[in-house]
Amino acid sequence: KAGVTQTPRYLIKTRGQQVTLSCSPISGHRSVSWYQQTPGQGLQFLFEYFSETQRNKGNFPGRFSGRQFSNSRSEMNVSTLELGDSALYLCASSLGGGRSYEQYFGPGTRLTVT
């Protein structure tokens, strides 16, 4: 079974721009979660989508948004980029039926904001 894939793997953007990251979950997985990882703040939860609905959300500003499509693929958007948004953005998928947090992570998208 193919693992979680994320595109692009690397991205360089300028302050003020917006960016869209994509995540394809493992086949059959209906939940997709997004995380931001930085050396200073560690792993921080952004949001979780299940069956096209946002089921949970972390403490990030409204500039961070996401969506999930009917095939469970998910996109994350960051508008009006700031230097502090430079990070590794990780997507994780899971079956999603219960409250299990057995998630499978993709390799991440490394975003650099200049």
Add this chain to the structure above:
Amino acid sequence: LAKTTQPISMDSYEGQEVNITCSHNNIATNDYITWYQQFPSQGPRFIIQGYKTKVTNEVASLFIPADRKSSTLSLPRVSLSDTAVYYCLVSEDSSYKLIFGSGTRLLVRP
């Protein structure tokens, strides 16, 4: 707000047992406590999860006391390939926001 605390780093030798503890308060009473392993340039990898008492799988054990204010990941007979960062993951009481611990960097020496 839920808060987690993990040791920043630990050293061990091949063949030893390693126990990594995560302290957590204000976590959801009915949610799993989960542990992940992360190697450089990779996403975290699921190790084990549990709700209470003890859970064991083929790679690790997880001990959770009755008050659920901490959890201990136990790695039996570590090898060099277990050198990685280990994270606990909990959910916050009421909001169920997911909180990762700050991570424990384990170095296994020959």
